Amino acid sequence: MTEKELPLTGETTPENEIPPKKENGNVQPKKIGVYLCRCGGNIGDVVDLQAVADSLKTDKNLIVNIQDYLCSSQGQERIKNDIEKGRIDRVVIGSCSPKLHLETFRSMAKKAGINPNLLEITNIREQASWVHDKAGIDAKVKGLIKGAVARIGSIEPLVPLEKKLVDRTLVVGGGIAGITTALEMADNHEVILIEKAPFLGGHMIGLSKTFPTLDCSQCILTPKMVAVHNHPNITLLTQTEVADVKGSPGDYTITLKHSPRYVDIKKCISCGACARKCPTGAIFLPFAQAVPQAYMIDMSKCKQCGACVKVCPRDAINLEAKEETSTISVGAVAIATGFEPLDLSVIEEYNYPAPNLLTAIEFEEMLSAKSKTGMRLQKADGSFPNRVAFVLCAGSRDFTGRGKKYCSKVCCIYSQKQAQLVKKMKGDAEAWIFYIDMRSAGRRFEEFYHHTQEKGVNYVRGKIAEIIPKPDGTLMVQYEDTNLGMKGREVFDMVVLCPALVPSAGTKELADKLGVPLGDDGFVEEKHVKLDPVNTLNQSAFAAGCVLGPKDIHDSVTEGISAAHKASQFLGKGIILIPPEKPMILECNGCGDCVKACPYNALNLEGGKAVLSPLACTGCGICVPACPIKGIEIRNYTRNQLKAQLKAILGEAPGVVVFLDPYAYAAADIAGVNRKQYSSLVRFVSVPSIHILDADVVNAAFEYGATGVMLIEGTTDEKLTSRSDELYKRLKKETRKHKKPLRYSHIETAQYEKMTDLLNVFATQAGTKAEKRSKKEKGDSSETAEE
Amino acid sequence: MKKETILPETRDTAFRDLILKTPVGEKIPTCMQCGICAGSCPVSHEMDYTPRQLVRMVQLGLKHEVLNSNTIWICTTCFSCSVRCPRGIRPTELMETLKPIAIAEGIKNKNSKFDNIFSDVVKKNGRASEFLLISKYSLSEPGMIKQAPFGLSLMSRGKLPLMPDKMEDVRELDAIFKTGEEKQEKKPESGTKENAETKAEAGEKNEGKAADTGGEAEK
Numbered sequence A: 001m002t003e004k005e006l007p008l009t010g011e012t013t014p015e016n017e018i019p020p021k022k023e024n025g026n027v028q029p030k031k032i033g034v035y036l037c038r039c040g041g042n043i044g045d046v047v048d049l050q051a052v053a054d055s056l057k058t059d060k061n062l063i064v065n066i067q068d069y070l071c072s073s074q075g076q077e078r079i080k081n082d083i084e085k086g087r088i089d090r091v092v093i094g095s096c097s098p099k100l101h102l103e104t105f106r107s108m109a110k111k112a113g114i115n116p117n118l119l120e121i122t123n124i125r126e127q128a129s130w131v132h133d134k135a136g137i138d139a140k141v142k143g144l145i146k147g148a149v150a151r152i153g154s155i156e157p158l159v160p161l162e163k164k165l166v167d168r169t170l171v172v173g174g175g176i177a178g179i180t181t182a183l184e185m186a187d188n189h190e191v192i193l194i195e196k197a198p199f200l201g202g203h204m205i206g207l208s209k210t211f212p213t214l215d216c217s218q219c220i221l222t223p224k225m226v227a228v229h230n231h232p233n234i235t236l237l238t239q240t241e242v243a244d245v246k247g248s249p250g251d252y253t254i255t256l257k258h259s260p261r262y263v264d265i266k267k268c269i270s271c272g273a274c275a276r277k278c279p280t281g282a283i284f285l286p287f288a289q290a291v292p293q294a295y296m297i298d299m300s301k302c303k304q305c306g307a308c309v310k311v312c313p314r315d316a317i318n319l320e321a322k323e324e325t326s327t328i329s330v331g332a333v334a335i336a337t338g339f340e341p342l343d344l345s346v347i348e349e350y351n352y353p354a355p356n357l358l359t360a361i362e363f364e365e366m367l368s369a370k371s372k373t374g375m376r377l378q379k380a381d382g383s384f385p386n387r388v389a390f391v392l393c394a395g396s397r398d399f400t401g402r403g404k405k406y407c408s409k410v411c412c413i414y415s416q417k418q419a420q421l422v423k424k425m426k427g428d429a430e431a432w433i434f435y436i437d438m439r440s441a442g443r444r445f446e447e448f449y450h451h452t453q454e455k456g457v458n459y460v461r462g463k464i465a466e467i468i469p470k471p472d473g474t475l476m477v478q479y480e481d482t483n484l485g486m487k488g489r490e491v492f493d494m495v496v497l498c499p500a501l502v503p504s505a506g507t508k509e510l511a512d513k514l515g516v517p518l519g520d521d522g523f524v525e526e527k528h529v530k531l532d533p534v535n536t537l538n539q540s541a542f543a544a545g546c547v548l549g550p551k552d553i554h555d556s557v558t559e560g561i562s563a564a565h566k567a568s569q570f571l572g573k574g575i576i577l578i579p580p581e582k583p584m585i586l587e588c589n590g591c592g593d594c595v596k597a598c599p600y601n602a603l604n605l606e607g608g609k610a611v612l613s614p615l616a617c618t619g620c621g622i623c624v625p626a627c628p629i630k631g632i633e634i635r636n637y638t639r640n641q642l643k644a645q646l647k648a649i650l651g652e653a654p655g656v657v658v659f660l661d662p663y664a665y666a667a668a669d670i671a672g673v674n675r676k677q678y679s680s681l682v683r684f685v686s687v688p689s690i691h692i693l694d695a696d697v698v699n700a701a702f703e704y705g706a707t708g709v710m711l712i713e714g715t716t717d718e719k720l721t722s723r724s725d726e727l728y729k730r731l732k733k734e735t736r737k738h739k740k741p742l743r744y745s746h747i748e749t750a751q752y753e754k755m756t757d758l759l760n761v762f763a764t765q766a767g768t769k770a771e772k773r774s775k776k777e778k779g780d781s782s783e784t785a786e787e
Numbered sequence B: 001m002k003k004e005t006i007l008p009e010t011r012d013t014a015f016r017d018l019i020l021k022t023p024v025g026e027k028i029p030t031c032m033q034c035g036i037c038a039g040s041c042p043v044s045h046e047m048d049y050t051p052r053q054l055v056r057m058v059q060l061g062l063k064h065e066v067l068n069s070n071t072i073w074i075c076t077t078c079f080s081c082s083v084r085c086p087r088g089i090r091p092t093e094l095m096e097t098l099k100p101i102a103i104a105e106g107i108k109n110k111n112s113k114f115d116n117i118f119s120d121v122v123k124k125n126g127r128a129s130e131f132l133l134i135s136k137y138s139l140s141e142p143g144m145i146k147q148a149p150f151g152l153s154l155m156s157r158g159k160l161p162l163m164p165d166k167m168e169d170v171r172e173l174d175a176i177f178k179t180g181e182e183k184q185e186k187k188p189e190s191g192t193k194e195n196a197e198t199k200a201e202a203g204e205k206n207e208g209k210a211a212d213t214g215g216e217a218e219k
């Protein structure tokens, strides 16, 4: 076997070799092991695995084996043994999603002595047994496994490319989660911490005391903020956001956008001379403990008189400052953009905003380092509120679309903290908590609940139905005391709404730029809900704190530490492995069409021939259909390989072929986890990108018996999605002769429900069309007109 | 009020399942008993069970309590509960679903009586007449005699005209009611059957909806 080295650019290691495509036949018959997992009963109870195994018996090159738990050491041992004994040299596994155990199985395969890429997993749990009932499922699984067998037989043993990592991390968000991540990493790695506000601390710096121990928030946070400021390995950039992301995991070039502060943080010594001279109060220190310690100007108030500029002893003020940008190069990104409150004006019957009707965050701020009232709790008129009501679940646990479905987790406990503070400030003041369920799970929380009850706080089980602000500044609330079944009305001096906590504005844009999927609640989707809670689907992006869902400080810190650990581990490897499924240029007449088509500038004409820069290439496959002489194929996803797989899948029974890119694949997995049922006629074929497909492949699918073909794209990369419409139109035109339905749909990972709805509708449509067609063919074969 | 004990024999699961299968029933199991409905309801203090409690009793299948409660008759169909319920349950429609069942079961109380008299008056005159309504209802409900002085004072101020305001051509209205009744006759056990069928229709509609979503998502 001759091995040819492909030219590689960039920082690569010499071992990078891609074995060439075997040009001349003479290939040894492959010995393939097929291992099916019952997954307890998860798969075995729904799919007749024995029947699947029996259907493979005709193929003499196969060893088929069924296990209860393939991922167990016993299950793995069996595969390892078969490889080591030389019984097999390629592996197809039918089990849970490859997201869960592919790495484990592949490292086992590597140890046993084969190229790990020669082991592939067919997902028959999340994408089969969890989403279909028994009808039709066996035919589906048989087809999928046969497809996988056909595929694995033709796979080249490629070696992943390696690329050097940039040993620098960008942490986005300077709340407690981001601060923790930065500090935990900084001793061993360079960190850039950006924060969009003018100061560090996030919501925590706006808290009074912190449950469940009631220590002062600022007292425990300030030392951490100062540590960030002083750490030699941390660059802190406030008023900064991500504007653009270029590059690939492990090697990003990120453009940052800095909004002007008009005061140079490095020069300002916070003497306050400027503020004393400013006629409009436009220049100010955000608050005494703010980090960084420097004044700033609110330009909406500034008259440009220049009084401050003249008086500043350090020449720190520049009224002409403009928004600036800068570029950084980082290998990993930690997302810690936290939360914000739901806009409560959507709940009309609460009449928010109104005087003395505040959110819990506004309540906290009054008693925090950021206080503008001298840490005094007061009504709009400056007096102390003698009767305060707390309204829990404001916008949470709402399934109507007006609010958020989830529980915001911290409000039950912080509202009790706030009620305690009211009672502490004035013993005879009244504090009422209106709750639906008092959720105090967690260490020390039930004790905290009990303690609050002892303090004489009045608990009412019933959610406030409406809040009417009165002209005198009091607020009338109406509710049902559900324990008594009696309607009630009370008047309060202050009503505190505990809002649903939603992801910060801008989280979606940032996540899209990094190719990090969000859940349908808008929070960052974990790589695995339980087992990989701070990793994302982007191997170089991590997340911590409330951007992963509402939580308290303790949990935000725990995640900050975890994210730091995971990011350090990632950077510690020094290299990143890049999937080797790149284009190979088999024939080239030098037309340069592919060079023009490639969105990532990964192709160049050299000496009249197209040449690939593998590290710049993302494997998107746009060049494949772009080449007019079909000279380009993606390794291991060649036209012939895909066709062979389709033929085997559809040979078992006709069905609807659905091509999924990795993000859409993840959506299908989430649908599985949520047991969203859909038609068992659906046959998923996983591709690195839907853009590798051309009419050759789609026509083949139709010829082999697909009743319909669907392309589902989940990526948010605009370079690809902006080309999808064109791809769809071209395919539609070039596959028209089959008169079978073809669909394209963009479905982000979070939209798994939309996906299953769509699959059902499409499967039905395809079925009806197929029926009509067969009737017509029987009826009058000469008639061809349709649609 | 004498309270019953909730026992297996007081829970009618067939009744519960029947209601859960109606279009309004689907979400009833998700009620979290927050009380927003009852807190929003302008008349819940007049009800023997608040809307929240009614939903709870349906969850349990307490058929007797549900159908005999005055709640379903007192409801003004103002929809406050339905717009505000965070679980998307529609207590208003629940009341509307329960009323015909109560009628079919032959359940009568002073609140259902009022409804009957009201619809009779409308059927006859094409319009509501406060005078006819009040006098007929007072005759059928002995306790109402106490309200007589109030009625007289209203009359003396011309707030309660004696002559009912009639529709020009009541026959048209008759025709409408007839068609309605004919339709009803085709479905003998009015309440229950009707609901089961509505559900089937709704089911079809739902599928249609999914199809729409699908269409939209396509490019």
Ligand SMILES: Cc1cc2nc3c(=O)[nH]c(=O)nc-3n(C[C@H](O)[C@H](O)[C@H](O)COP(=O)(O)OP(=O)(O)OC[C@H]3O[C@@H](n4cnc5c(N)ncnc54)[C@H](O)[C@@H]3O)c2cc1C
Pocket: A172, A173, A174, A175, A176, A177, A178, A194, A195, A196, A197, A200, A201, A202, A203, A204, A207, A209, A210, A211, A212, A240, A241, A242, A336, A337, A338, A339, A340, A360, A361, A364, A410, A414, A417, A504, A505, A506, A507, A510, A544, A545, A546, A547, A551, A552, A553, A554, A556
């Ligand atoms: C009213 C209230 C009271 C609470 N009381 C307690 C308590 O007593 N005890 C307790 O344990 N927990 C309490 N919590 C919870 C606590 O506030 C959170 O656990 C904690 O603040 C989460 O920290 P975080 O870093 O994840 O998010 P955040 O505090 O929200 O920090 C996120 C930071 O990221 C920044 N950011 C956002 N988007 C971007 C962007 N695109 N680019 C750059 N920067 C960005 C934000 O400006 C912010 O500074 C309370 C919460 C509330 C709402």
Ligand code: SF4
Pocket: A392, A393, A394, A396, A397, A406, A407, A408, A409, A410, A411, A412, A413, A437, A438, A439, A498
């Ligand atoms: S934590 Fe309590 S108040 Fe907050 S949403 Fe959950 S149940 Fe409601």
Ligand code: SF4
Pocket: A583, A597, A598, A599, A600, A601, A602, A603, A612, A616, A617, A618, A619, A620, A621, A622, A623, A624
């Ligand atoms: S696969 Fe995509 S990125 Fe790679 S060369 Fe082709 S068009 Fe460019």
Ligand code: SF4
Pocket: B030, B031, B032, B033, B034, B035, B036, B037, B038, B051, B052, B055, B081, B084, B085, B086, B087, B088, B089, B091
């Ligand atoms: S508002 Fe809805 S969820 Fe709340 S008690 Fe009423 S029906 Fe149940």
Ligand code: SF4
Pocket: B037, B040, B041, B042, B043, B044, B051, B074, B075, B076, B077, B078, B079, B080, B081, B082, B091, B092, B095
């Ligand atoms: S619709 Fe009926 S039950 Fe609902 S709030 Fe109005 S009167 Fe009360």
